[in-house]
Amino acid sequence: MANHKSAEKRIRANEAKQDRNKYQAKTMRNALKGLRSTKDKKAASELLPGVSAMLDKLAKKNVIHKSKAANLKSKLTKMVNGLA
Numbered sequence: 001m002a003n004h005k006s007a008e009k010r011i012r013a014n015e016a017k018q019d020r021n022k023y024q025a026k027t028m029r030n031a032l033k034g035l036r037s038t039k040d041k042k043a044a045s046e047l048l049p050g051v052s053a054m055l056d057k058l059a060k061k062n063v064i065h066k067s068k069a070a071n072l073k074s075k076l077t078k079m080v081n082g083l084a
Contacts, residue, residue: 021063028054028064035076041083048080 002008031051038044052073059069 024058024061024063028058032072032076036079039083041080044080044083048076051076 002011031047031054035044035047035051038047055064055069055072058064059066
């Protein structure tokens with residue numbers, strides 16, 4: 001157990017940040033799954049900018065690494081362009 005007030009506050013703040021990061025990461029995974037499951041090129045093309053923006057925001061907030069965001073965006077773009 002923490003012995004200082006600042007340590008207790010740090011524990012509370014870390015728990016709040018952990019909950020927020022978990023929520024954002026799960027929302028990202030759901031968005032990726034939705035885009036990947038789309039077989040229609042027009043619908044996928046409409047979803048792609050929103051998912052790309054989400055990845056950029058999460059990389060900026062250090063929820064995911066910037067290279068991971070870039071790799072995901074690249075793969076998703078290739079997948080959308082390859083749809084018939």
